[in-house]
Structure formats: structure tokens, C-alpha cells
Amino acid sequence: MAHPLHHAQSSVRKWGGAVEDYLAIHAWFDESKKIVADFRHRALRHHAEGVFLAEQVFGVTITTSAGREIPVRWIGEQHVTEDLGFIPSAADWLRRIDPSSWMNRSRRLSRALAKQRIEESSVARSGDSASGMVPSFQITQDQLRLAETSKGLGKSLRLN
Secondary structure, three states: OOOHHHHHHHHHHHHOOOHHHHHHHHHHHHHHHHOOOOHHHHHHOOOHHHHHHHHHHHOOEEEOOOOOEEEHHHHHHHHHHHHHOOOOOHHHHHHOOOOOHHHHOOOOHHHHHHHHHHHHHHHHHHOOOOOOOOOOOOOOHHHHHHHHHHHHHHHHHOOO
């Protein structure tokens, strides 16, 4: 796996200037190695969308120490091509993920929002707004049963 320094040296050979002119961009592409230190880190930025993101992060162009203006997109394309041999899309990477069950697990947002509305209305009803007192957080028997039923249902459906 190439180091950002080697990519920067390659950029110098291609467009001139100094290694320092390019190092930050190449280091940004490889920064995801701190998450996973093998080829899989490339799935996060080594694609066409990553090249365009680099342009947003570093600007449309850089000016080298030799005074030459170089598009950041060219530098990103060079980095990705040197590592992969071509520039894939993010979709190319994502299509190859082998899904696990935890990746598709979610909670029913509508159920959670309904429970929140019940709790908020209970708090509003239990407060004494005329006296300026802070509302108490009392839970009625019905709300407690609803919460317990929802929790049990979620476990049986593996939603939690």
C-alpha cells in the first residue's frame, strides 16, 4: 500500500513543485487507515465521489511552490488511480458489502415518536402553569403498560 509521501512524490514528478504542496491531499485520502488499516479503508474516499469531496475540502485548485495552479480533482484522480488502477464510484464499493443482520436493524420511528408525544402531553398536563411550578414527571399506569408492551414487542421482533 502506498504511503501519502509516495503519492506526493508522484505528484511532484507529474506537475512539479514540492512534496509539501500535495502531501495534505494525499494524507486526507488515506486518513481512513486509522479506522481500518488495510485495503478496506479505501471504500471511504477512494472513488469518484471522494475525488469531488477532496475538491470541496481543499478548494478547486492548489498553487504549487513553483507557482503552477493544479486542479485538486487531478490530484485526487491520480491518488485513486495509483491505488486501484481506475476510479470506481462509491456505489461500486457499496454493492460489494456483504450485509449482516445488524446493518438492517432499525426501530419503528413512528412508534417512538408516538410514545414521546404521550410522555410530553402527560408532562404538560401534570404541571401547574398558574403557579409557575415545574411539571412533575409522573407516568400513569396506562403509559407504563404501553411502554412495557412496546418494549416486549420490540424484543420479540428484535427491533431493539
